[in-house]
Amino acid sequence: MKILLCTDGSPEAAKAARFGMQLGRSPDSEIRLLGVVEQRDDAETMRRGLEALGRELSALGAHCGVEVRHGHAAEQILNEAETWQADVTVIGQLGRRGLTRFLMGGTAARVMQYARGSVLLVKGHRPALKKILACTAGGEPGLRDVAAAGQIAAASGALVTVLHVMSQVPLTEHAYLPDLTATAEDLIARQTREGVHLRSALNQLQGRGAAKVRHGFVVDEILAEVREGDYDLLVVGAHRARGLTRWLLDDVTAHLIEDSPVPVLVVRGEP
Amino acid sequence: MSSTLRRINFAKIGYALAGLFVFVLALQLMKAGAKVLAPMLEETALLQDPVDSLGFGWLGAYLVLSGSPVAAAALSLFNGGALTSLQTFTMINGSRMGASFIVLFIGFLYMLRGHEPKRSLGMGLLSLLTTWSIYLPAMLVGTLLLTNGTLDHVHMSASAELASFMDAIFDPIVAWITGWAPGLLIFAVGVGVILIAFNLIDRALPELKLGGTEFELTPRLVYRPIVMFALGGAVTVVSMSVSVSLSLLVPLSARGYVRRENVIPYIMGANITTFVDTLVASVLMNRPQSFTIVLVEMLSVAIVSLIVLAFIYRPYERQLLRLGSWITGRRRNLTVFMLTMIAAPIILLLR
Numbered sequence: 108m109k110i111l112l113c114t115d116g117s118p119e120a121a122k123a124a125r126f127g128m129q130l131g132r133s134p135d136s137e138i139r140l141l142g143v144v145e146q147r148d149d150a151e152t153m154r155r156g157l158e159a160l161g162r163e164l165s166a167l168g169a170h171c172g173v174e175v176r177h178g179h180a181a182e183q184i185l186n187e188a189e190t191w192q193a194d195v196t197v198i199g200q201l202g203r204r205g206l207t208r209f210l211m212g213g214t215a216a217r218v219m220q221y222a223r224g225s226v227l228l229v230k231g232h233r234p235a236l237k238k239i240l241a242c243t244a245g246g247e248p249g250l251r252d253v254a255a256a257g258q259i260a261a262a263s264g265a266l267v268t269v270l271h272v273m274s275q276v277p278l279t280e281h282a283y284l285p286d287l288t289a290t291a292e293d294l295i296a297r298q299t300r301e302g303v304h305l306r307s308a309l310n311q312l313q314g315r316g317a318a319k320v321r322h323g324f325v326v327d328e329i330l331a332e333v334r335e336g337d338y339d340l341l342v343v344g345a346h347r348a349r350g351l352t353r354w355l356l357d358d359v360t361a362h363l364i365e366d367s368p369v370p371v372l373v374v375r376g377e378p
Numbered sequence: 379m380s381s382t383l384r385r386i387n388f389a390k391i392g393y394a395l396a397g398l399f400v401f402v403l404a405l406q407l408m409k410a411g412a413k414v415l416a417p418m419l420e421e422t423a424l425l426q427d428p429v430d431s432l433g434f435g436w437l438g439a440y441l442v443l444s445g446s447p448v449a450a451a452a453l454s455l456f457n458g459g460a461l462t463s464l465q466t467f468t469m470i471n472g473s474r475m476g477a478s479f480i481v482l483f484i485g486f487l488y489m490l491r492g493h494e495p496k497r498s499l500g501m502g503l504l505s506l507l508t509t510w511s512i513y514l515p516a517m518l519v520g521t522l523l524l525t526n527g528t529l530d531h532v533h534m535s536a537s538a539e540l541a542s543f544m545d546a547i548f549d550p551i552v553a554w555i556t557g558w559a560p561g562l563l564i565f566a567v568g569v570g571v572i573l574i575a576f577n578l579i580d581r582a583l584p585e586l587k588l589g590g591t592e593f594e595l596t597p598r599l600v601y602r603p604i605v606m607f608a609l610g611g612a613v614t615v616v617s618m619s620v621s622v623s624l625s626l627l628v629p630l631s632a633r634g635y636v637r638r639e640n641v642i643p644y645i646m647g648a649n650i651t652t653f654v655d656t657l658v659a660s661v662l663m664n665r666p667q668s669f670t671i672v673l674v675e676m677l678s679v680a681i682v683s684l685i686v687l688a689f690i691y692r693p694y695e696r697q698l699l700r701l702g703s704w705i706t707g708r709r710r711n712l713t714v715f716m717l718t719m720i721a722a723p724i725i726l727l728l729r
Contacts, residue, residue, distance in 0.1 A: 274638045
């Protein structure tokens, strides 16, 4: 796995890089530290900072390459991710919120929106990666998200909980009500559509995880699980439809990125 | 016979024409009846203020098991001089609020016969709570619009030619009926006839049934609230009934489920365009202010719905579902809620 750790030289970005490094602890991982400066004169200072961070990360067991670019942060990060073919781009959250972010945009938001590979947005302060919550919506893309979580779990030694949220309400007298309160175990035992999917997801994890089902609004239930379960990483997919469908569907991932108190890995394409 | 001709459903066209004819006849009868009724209502002091008429419309919807006939009756009473524009507005509001209780009441009867509350009441309760939570603030917005006269210049009524044509056709029939059913009875006959008219129009409407496979994937998807809002509004323009529009959501899930996220904005949209038949009635009434009242009704509901969608949608839907769960959570809560819903319009009317 190729992991691109992005930093602007700030202590917050260094924290994000340290957290991101935990994704690539397997021997076949490659890590690159990327710093972007607005002024060319700052490039040397940035390089020295990155090399120091690189030495620190190497001491933790990872070998890091260093790259310094000059220009617009989001643009340079996206270019580097594309050129180097990064599997995951790791970026810290900028402090802007609300109207300021709406007006000015944000590096993280732009990278999230336009990156072709997966993106890890580091939020909050999680010292270690021990518990991962992988959300799955069903179908092949949902299994791919779980596989991505499984790959990280294998590298970091973390445990994965696969979460599926059912937000259905009965519309007719013929609705089968037990589904509205069923646990993951119930659904798997009865081999319902959701149960079969969860069984496949667990198979991807090879004994490294458990399945859970919650009932309610999708975004609310995922966030409630993150808080109640004290997870270190939230893994969600970004398998957005194209064309008209893109405008019709709500962006659940965007809501989660906005409100999650822990780092969020947005999975795109192959893990 | 050509294939085009074979595709035309002549029975539906027949129902549509008959429905329209009976609908206009009912409006004319209620108009004639309202003129006789107006002084009687004044004497009995039954409908003195907008709160009385709110209760009257609400209770009326219970009695005829539908909101539309009561809304049309409100317009007739306005034309006959029995109601002011504000009273007409609140009576139409009451008719829709009462109509939203009917689905819930039917579910309640199912529950009393041993069905589970969640299944029997779920959608009816969600529909009622959505309707009420929007209509109550909308009533304030509408009252402001009506009292300020903001939309007074927006009028629409049937052209003079159409009005004379309708008079030529319907006046003799109304005169014949008033000959044997004088006074108060004319209005009652009008209400009966409009129920027949809605029945005929229902038969004329296209059957909006979607196959399960067409939406095989959609139950897994969460749509933008504004998309579901527009869809609910568009479907209800055709179906003219919130409950019919809701039943259309069934094929969105093969197992009778739809997503919570998708239902509430759909109902919000449906709650605006459900007034379309009342809007048509207001044009046919041939009194320009009738149109303004219904327009204010639709506009105020639309304004409140859009504000909710734009600013507080997530907490709004959370609180709505929480309230629904609280009501159905304990039999005592549900019983108190049902009794309140039955007693409230009577109290409003007789206070």
